[in-house]
Amino acid sequence: MGIIGSTIKLFKATAFQAGKDFFEVTNEDIAGKWAVFFFYPADFTFVCPTELEDLGEKYAMLQSMGVEVYAVxxxxxxxxxxxxxxSEKIGKLQYAFLGDQxxxxxxxxxxxxxxxxxxxxxxxxxxxxxxxxIMEITCEGVGRNANELTRKIKAAQYVRAHPGEVCPAAWEExxxxxxxxxxxVGKI
Amino acid sequence: MGIIGSTIKLFKATAFQAGKDFFEVTNEDIAGKWAVFFFYPADFTFVCPTELEDLGEKYAMLQSMGVEVYAVxxxxxxxxxxxxxxSEKIGKLQYAFLGDQxxxxxxxxxxxxxxxxxxxxxxxxxxxxxxxxIMEITCEGVGRNANELTRKIKAAQYVRAHPGEVCPAAWEExxxxxxxxxxxVGKI
Amino acid sequence: MGIIGSTIKLFKATAFQAGKDFFEVTNEDIAGKWAVFFFYPADFTFVCPTELEDLGEKYAMLQSMGVEVYAVxxxxxxxxxxxxxxSEKIGKLQYAFLGDQxxxxxxxxxxxxxxxxxxxxxxxxxxxxxxxxIMEITCEGVGRNANELTRKIKAAQYVRAHPGEVCPAAWEExxxxxxxxxxxVGKI
Amino acid sequence: MGIIGSTIKLFKATAFQAGKDFFEVTNEDIAGKWAVFFFYPADFTFVCPTELEDLGEKYAMLQSMGVEVYAVxxxxxxxxxxxxxxSEKIGKLQYAFLGDQxxxxxxxxxxxxxxxxxxxxxxxxxxxxxxxxIMEITCEGVGRNANELTRKIKAAQYVRAHPGEVCPAAWEExxxxxxxxxxxVGKI
Amino acid sequence: MGIIGSTIKLFKATAFQAGKDFFEVTNEDIAGKWAVFFFYPADFTFVCPTELEDLGEKYAMLQSMGVEVYAVxxxxxxxxxxxxxxSEKIGKLQYAFLGDQxxxxxxxxxxxxxxxxxxxxxxxxxxxxxxxxIMEITCEGVGRNANELTRKIKAAQYVRAHPGEVCPAAWEExxxxxxxxxxxVGKI
Amino acid sequence: MGIIGSTIKLFKATAFQAGKDFFEVTNEDIAGKWAVFFFYPADFTFVCPTELEDLGEKYAMLQSMGVEVYAVxxxxxxxxxxxxxxSEKIGKLQYAFLGDQxxxxxxxxxxxxxxxxxxxxxxxxxxxxxxxxIMEITCEGVGRNANELTRKIKAAQYVRAHPGEVCPAAWEExxxxxxxxxxxVGKI
Amino acid sequence: MGIIGSTIKLFKATAFQAGKDFFEVTNEDIAGKWAVFFFYPADFTFVCPTELEDLGEKYAMLQSMGVEVYAVxxxxxxxxxxxxxxSEKIGKLQYAFLGDQxxxxxxxxxxxxxxxxxxxxxxxxxxxxxxxxIMEITCEGVGRNANELTRKIKAAQYVRAHPGEVCPAAWEExxxxxxxxxxxVGKI
Amino acid sequence: MGIIGSTIKLFKATAFQAGKDFFEVTNEDIAGKWAVFFFYPADFTFVCPTELEDLGEKYAMLQSMGVEVYAVxxxxxxxxxxxxxxSEKIGKLQYAFLGDQxxxxxxxxxxxxxxxxxxxxxxxxxxxxxxxxIMEITCEGVGRNANELTRKIKAAQYVRAHPGEVCPAAWEExxxxxxxxxxxVGKI
Amino acid sequence: MGIIGSTIKLFKATAFQAGKDFFEVTNEDIAGKWAVFFFYPADFTFVCPTELEDLGEKYAMLQSMGVEVYAVxxxxxxxxxxxxxxSEKIGKLQYAFLGDQxxxxxxxxxxxxxxxxxxxxxxxxxxxxxxxxIMEITCEGVGRNANELTRKIKAAQYVRAHPGEVCPAAWEExxxxxxxxxxxVGKI
Amino acid sequence: MGIIGSTIKLFKATAFQAGKDFFEVTNEDIAGKWAVFFFYPADFTFVCPTELEDLGEKYAMLQSMGVEVYAVxxxxxxxxxxxxxxSEKIGKLQYAFLGDQxxxxxxxxxxxxxxxxxxxxxxxxxxxxxxxxIMEITCEGVGRNANELTRKIKAAQYVRAHPGEVCPAAWEExxxxxxxxxxxVGKI
Known part of the structure; x- marks a missing residue:
């Protein structure tokens, strides 16, 4: 019933990505890689482009970490x-956008x-x-922070790679x- | 169905807080104030104290912002x-702990x-x-970040106080x- | 169970119309007037703009007949x-567009x-x-005809205004x- | 759930057609050809014959297009x-009438x-x-238009024959x- | 559960009767009179007109007995x-025909x-x-007999009028x- | 759901017939022959014997037509x-009586x-x-008519023997x- | 759930009794008196008349004891x-027979x-x-005994009349x- | 649904019988023999011992007839x-008592x-x-009669042994x- | 769901107690007093009398403590x-026995x-x-201990009388x- | 439905025991040995440690009797x-504690x-x-008695080892x- 630890459900969506024809993305396409699903309310609105731009600045690093990004x-x-x-801001973004109509x-x-x-x-x-x-949701009007997202993905990758170790609060690479x-036990 | 925007459900729990006798906390007690529910797996374990300590360092500031904190x-x-x-780390903490047995x-x-x-x-x-x-969950072994939490609460308080404005990505006070x-519309 | 003769159901949608701020349209707003609901698949696609333009050319006449138009x-x-x-074609249109996300x-x-x-x-x-x-649906790739639509609305208005008369096939005003x-009976 | 794009359901009906003995028509008989089902309220009534006559004038052309017509x-x-x-008007019609009692x-x-x-x-x-x-329904008293029907069938046949092309509004052969x-996308 | 002795159910039908405009007949209209419901398969068919004509010859007598006739x-x-x-045969008939579409x-x-x-x-x-x-049904191809029907109605009217008497087999007025x-008991 | 045209259901009953020991009759025993089931309310009562006697007079003829008779x-x-x-009247009857207790x-x-x-x-x-x-029911007090019954059976046998022919109203052999x-069609 | 001690259910039946017209008997008619319901399989059969005759010989005595008898x-x-x-045997009986068809x-x-x-x-x-x-049932072929029945009714009447006393086995008046x-307790 | 003619259900009970250790009795143990189940309310009570004693006097005869007796x-x-x-009375009894707690x-x-x-x-x-x-139940306070019971068992055994014969009322061996x-039929 | 802390359910039973006539005991009779329900398998058996005797020796003391005892x-x-x-052992007992058949x-x-x-x-x-x-159950063959039962009842009475105090393990009056x-907390 | 005589259900719990790493205990681990499940409300509370200590004093003896102890x-x-x-008291205990969160x-x-x-x-x-x-529950505030528990386990072991013998009330080894x-029977 908990979200964390559950497996993602089946989906199929048509994607737009700069420099490509439209293509389909399904749950099978993301197997074997880390993926970020970055939901936002609507195209052509306000906070969204700043968040999408903020995330865009980390996209190259995330790719180098083996993480694919899907805006939805x-x-x-x-x-x-x-x-x-x-849109100038959106026009620069290189990651994929999924159509979830x-x-x-x-x-x-x-x-x-x-x-x-x-x-x-x-x-x-x-x-x-x-x-x-990892998951996070903020209410309307509160922008997320790609820096913190990247920090947590690094920690999750570290933990997956090093069984028996855990990352304390605010851990940085x-x-x-x-x-x-x-x-x-009882000693920290 | 969505979590964000939903009202919290009824609860009643017995709390421990430094310097007080045990007391009951219910959903009614938190009405009228901002509240943080900070869940962690178990007393006497490992990542938890670092996260609780990290949060402890923001407690005074959060209180001054009108935010009450409940570790659960x-x-x-x-x-x-x-x-x-x-525990030395835990012994310093001033906020309340709720027993959710x-x-x-x-x-x-x-x-x-x-x-x-x-x-x-x-x-x-x-x-x-x-x-x-606002909500956030991380998997076992990945510590949270009280700094980022504080940033988001400030943004949420700002938005509540200033109808008609929204905070962009990674916004700081x-x-x-x-x-x-x-x-x-369509211009950002 | 039949569509023709049934009353429209409750709805509430946010509309865009040239020269106005966004506004809400509900089933109550259309009471007392004739209305055309003109559905099309998606913004930014192909056949749709030709149909919307074709309908745009009749909009003034339809308004003079007491008919409001909603693209959806x-x-x-x-x-x-x-x-x-x-879009140049869409930019000229004066009727309302309803967001049905x-x-x-x-x-x-x-x-x-x-x-x-x-x-x-x-x-x-x-x-x-x-x-x-009156209703009409065509498959993907087959454009509708605003001329014929106008003809049928005139006939329906005539019949409503003249109880006891009916309009034969392909009737024109x-x-x-x-x-x-x-x-x-049995004589035609 | 949508009508357009759905497959017709099973049926079996006895037909009358000028110059033939009564015969059965089922959903299997119409496979492999285009078909028009032209419903009307009742024999011996008023608008119906004008619509049936109007359609009768297109019957030769529709047959040459590979389209069979069934009045019901x-x-x-x-x-x-x-x-x-x-009836003089009805007596001239060459297409089949299905008994749907x-x-x-x-x-x-x-x-x-x-x-x-x-x-x-x-x-x-x-x-x-x-x-x-393609489908169309008009209220009691409003006659249909065989011309427009023919135009839409031609467009649908064109689209079927030319994958990758679509017919704009009010398209004529x-x-x-x-x-x-x-x-x-976004350019029309 | 038995048919004989049960009360007829609610109905409403549009009737045609020679020399009248179309009119509605409901279960309430037949209260207080004897009524014959004479079902037959279809207009314009074969056995039916002979039966309807046979019944037509008794219509005057049935009316004089207070019996209304409805062909259905x-x-x-x-x-x-x-x-x-x-139809010459049908054209002579004076009783009502109910439309049961x-x-x-x-x-x-x-x-x-x-x-x-x-x-x-x-x-x-x-x-x-x-x-x-009283009820009677015959299979397709076997015509009924208005004479026998009249005999039985007379017997039923006699029995209703003379409590304590019963009509033996093949009783005639x-x-x-x-x-x-x-x-x-036991003596006949 | 209709009675006419339906197949009789399974049954098993003990029969009495003059000159025989009691014997069982089931639905299987009547296969391959025409059969008349002649229901009446009760032994030792009033109308019944006249009807049973009236039917008794046709029994020889019915047997010669291949029709078996069961009073029930x-x-x-x-x-x-x-x-x-x-009973003198009943004592003369040669057909079978089924016990349906x-x-x-x-x-x-x-x-x-x-x-x-x-x-x-x-x-x-x-x-x-x-x-x-064929079926027929009359209310209490109205006797049936074996003559008419015989006429209808003859018509039904004629129709079965001569596919393509039908017997008009009041048809006699x-x-x-x-x-x-x-x-x-439409000519009678 | 037990039979003994339960109240009889509602019923209504038509009775025959020597020297009377047919009359109705219901559960209400038997209130206030003792009653014997004496079931047997069928009129005109074998053991039944001997049992009915045996019971007939006690009828006068039973009536004098305030007991009514119904054969069913x-x-x-x-x-x-x-x-x-x-039947000679049955013709002598004076008690009522109920028709339970x-x-x-x-x-x-x-x-x-x-x-x-x-x-x-x-x-x-x-x-x-x-x-x-009191109740008793015997299988087919085993006749009952009116003597023993009378003995048990007397005991039941005695017990009803003398609260605090009980009748031992085979008790006679x-x-x-x-x-x-x-x-x-424990002493007999 | 009827009791007479039904087969007894499964059971298993512990029995006491004079001169034996406790033993189990099940429905299987009684197969192949006649059996009497003689229910009574409670040990150490009043009518019961007289009935049990009355039955005890027939036990030898019943055994010689192949009938086993179980008090319950x-x-x-x-x-x-x-x-x-x-108890002196009970102490003399030789048949089995079943514990039905x-x-x-x-x-x-x-x-x-x-x-x-x-x-x-x-x-x-x-x-x-x-x-x-065979079955029999009497109300509280009315003792049964072992004599009559024996008479009926003899009749039932006779009928079983002589197919085609039946025992009249009050029949004695x-x-x-x-x-x-x-x-x-109809002659007795 | 737990037994301890639940209220006893409704019951009604007939009791035997030395020196009294049989009397009824219900859940209402025990209100306002402490009560012990002492279940045992069966009268006339083995361990039971030793347990009942052991309890009998405490009966006077229990009564003086306001505790009523029911053997069941x-x-x-x-x-x-x-x-x-x-039974000599049982014959000495003064408390009530409830019949739970x-x-x-x-x-x-x-x-x-x-x-x-x-x-x-x-x-x-x-x-x-x-x-x-308080509750306790032991398997067949293991006798209880009235001493320990008395100790626990005293502790329960003490706790009820002294809110805020608890009795440690093996506490004696x-x-x-x-x-x-x-x-x-955490100091014992 | 009874607790005594029922088999324990499946479980799996993590245990702490002095001198060992955490380990899992399941229902399978306890098969083949006697086991005591000793439930108590909460760590760090009041009566519990006295009961746990009292039980701790018997642990060596219980082990020698082949009995394992689990505090829960x-x-x-x-x-x-x-x-x-x-805790000094708890720190001395050698048996296992199961975590039942x-x-x-x-x-x-x-x-x-x-x-x-x-x-x-x-x-x-x-x-x-x-x-x-064997089972026992006491209300809050009433401590158990390890002495009595040991006595009952000995009795249960004796009974298991000596079929045909039973231990009377308050039996000691x-x-x-x-x-x-x-x-x-009836003699004790």
């Missing part, structure tokens, strides 16, 4: 392309706003096994980690 | 007190791990109307905000 | 405005394409009592009508 | 023949008027795969069509 | 009028042929209280009847 | 025998009077395939029949 | 009268033989409050009874 | 033994008194096929029986 | 009296052995509010108790 | 260890307090076949036992 709204791929063609992804991740038809401002990090490891053991 | 695990209030008495809060917020009986590493920010505005209008 | 797709009002801002209207009129999230190319004419009198009576 | 009412084939024998076809196509037992004034165009591609492509 | 088929009142206008009467009396949409060749005699007293009593 | 009431076979032994036959044919436990005065003619072809054809 | 089979009251008229009484007392439609050979004694006090008390 | 109450086998040890037998035979937990004063005779042939035949 | 088995009150009359109490307290019809060797202590405070407080 | 509360194994580390064991044994999330003060003794033989037999 309930707009169509046609609308995504039109936005990309006409069927609401499949928004419902799968539980972020469709009741009575509105738009997605929440929600981020999900999925590991190469299709399991959700390179900082010390902890190795739980019986003797540590 | 499925341990009892007896166990919370015992941990406070015996009934699993009410963990189930209410959807963060009880199936087949484990422990809560996720999850944070929820509730506004004075009892509405959840004092930075510029946006004022959506018809003319801005 | 599952895009948002933000997207409608962006399309209006960037909740799929309410498309479902109400039974024209949401299964597994696609887009509306059919469908037209509905609603009389001042909110009753559907001013042509003769028929007055059914017992004696005519 | 809830009368029996006996009644159809008697009407054909005694069981209401099967009227229910299959959703056009049986509640509490009346008569069909709507409804037209359905079915392609050689048995899929409904021989006029230009459109070829959708990524580059056209 | 699943054709419309339009079809009934057209048949009356064009909704199948209400045929279903009420249990005589709608499965998978055909036509009524059985069935007769029902209803007394002034709306109770069915004026013949002797029986008066049951304890002493007759 | 809800009395036992013991009671049937006792009646036969003690289980109500199986009365229920099968739908003629058990509610709240009484006695059968209606009902006749059913079953063809060699076990299909009901040897009279003319009709041969339906397309050309006759 | 699934035959009609007509049949009961006919049997009474024609509806099977109401046989079902009420649970003695209808499955798949047969005849009652068991069963006796029930009902007290003036309508409560069953006038013999000693027992008066239970605490001191007798 | 809802007491335990421990209680049965204690009663046998302490589980209420299985009392429920199987339908004689558990509602809201009391004690069995009725009921007797059942079961034939060697396990089929109940050696007396005449009846042989039913068609000719006897 | 599924035997009747008749059997209880007989046992009391014939209906199994009401055994089921209420959940101690009826499946498939046996006897109660467990179970003890329940009920406080003056009808709430179960007069020994020290504990007074829980925040400061004691 | 709804605290985690982390909390159990922390308590052991910090999932409430599985508390629910399995029916001792979870409604609305509290803590276990009752309950003891269960399970034999080597996994069958519960070495004291006399009873051997039930038919002759003893």
């Amino acid at each position: 709204s309930t707009d169509t791929h046609f609308s995504h392309k039109a936005w990309h063609d006409t 069927m609401h499949t992804l928004s419902n799968n991740f539980g972020v469709l706003r009741d009575g509105v038809g738009l997605a929440d401002r929600a981020t999900f990090v999925v590991d190469p096994d299709g399991v959700i490891q 390179g900082a010390e980690t902890l190795a739980p053991s019986l003797d540590l | 695990s499925t341990d009892t209030h007896f166990s919370h007190k015992a941990w406070h008495d015996t 009934m699993h009410t809060l963990s189930n209410n917020f959807g963060v009880l791990r199936d087949g484990v009986g422990l809560a996720d590493r999850a944070t929820f920010v509730v506004d004075p109307d009892g509405v959840i505005q 004092g930075a510029e905000t946006l004022a959506p209008s018809l003319d801005l | 797709s599952t895009d948002t009002h933000f997207s409608h405005k962006a399309w209006h801002d960037t 909740m799929h309410t209207l498309s479902n109400n009129f039974g024209v949401l394409r299964d597994g696609v999230g887009l509306a059919d190319r469908a037209t509905f004419v609603v009389d001042p009592d909110g009753v559907i009198q 001013g042509a003769e009508t028929l007055a059914p009576s017992l004696d005519l | 009412s809830t009368d029996t084939h006996f009644s159809h023949k008697a009407w054909h024998d005694t 069981m209401h099967t076809l009227s229910n299959n196509f959703g056009v049986l008027r509640d509490g009346v037992g008569l069909a709507d004034r409804a037209t359905f165009v079915v392609d050689p795969d048995g899929v409904i591609q 021989g006029a230009e069509t459109l070829a959708p492509s990524l580059d056209l | 088929s699943t054709d419309t009142h339009f079809s009934h009028k057209a048949w009356h206008d064009t 909704m199948h209400t009467l045929s279903n009420n009396f249990g005589v709608l042929r499965d998978g055909v949409g036509l009524a059985d060749r069935a007769t029902f005699v209803v007394d002034p209280d709306g109770v069915i007293q 004026g013949a002797e009847t029986l008066a049951p009593s304890l002493d007759l | 009431s809800t009395d036992t076979h013991f009671s049937h025998k006792a009646w036969h032994d003690t 289980m109500h199986t036959l009365s229920n099968n044919f739908g003629v058990l009077r509610d709240g009484v436990g006695l059968a209606d005065r009902a006749t059913f003619v079953v063809d060699p395939d076990g299909v009901i072809q 040897g009279a003319e029949t009709l041969a339906p054809s397309l050309d006759l | 089979s699934t035959d009609t009251h007509f049949s009961h009268k006919a049997w009474h008229d024609t 509806m099977h109401t009484l046989s079902n009420n007392f649970g003695v209808l033989r499955d798949g047969v439609g005849l009652a068991d050979r069963a006796t029930f004694v009902v007290d003036p409050d309508g409560v069953i006090q 006038g013999a000693e009874t027992l008066a239970p008390s605490l001191d007798l | 109450s809802t007491d335990t086998h421990f209680s049965h033994k204690a009663w046998h040890d302490t 589980m209420h299985t037998l009392s429920n199987n035979f339908g004689v558990l008194r509602d809201g009391v937990g004690l069995a009725d004063r009921a007797t059942f005779v079961v034939d060697p096929d396990g089929v109940i042939q 050696g007396a005449e029986t009846l042989a039913p035949s068609l000719d006897l | 088995s599924t035997d009747t009150h008749f059997s209880h009296k007989a046992w009391h009359d014939t 209906m199994h009401t109490l055994s089921n209420n307290f959940g101690v009826l052995r499946d498939g046996v019809g006897l109660a467990d060797r179970a003890t329940f202590v009920v406080d003056p509010d009808g709430v179960i405070q 007069g020994a020290e108790t504990l007074a829980p407080s925040l400061d004691l | 509360s709804t605290d985690t194994h982390f909390s159990h260890k922390a308590w052991h580390d910090t 999932m409430h599985t064991l508390s629910n399995n044994f029916g001792v979870l307090r409604d609305g509290v999330g803590l276990a009752d003060r309950a003891t269960f003794v399970v034999d080597p076949d996994g069958v519960i033989q 070495g004291a006399e036992t009873l051997a039930p037999s038919l002759d003893l």
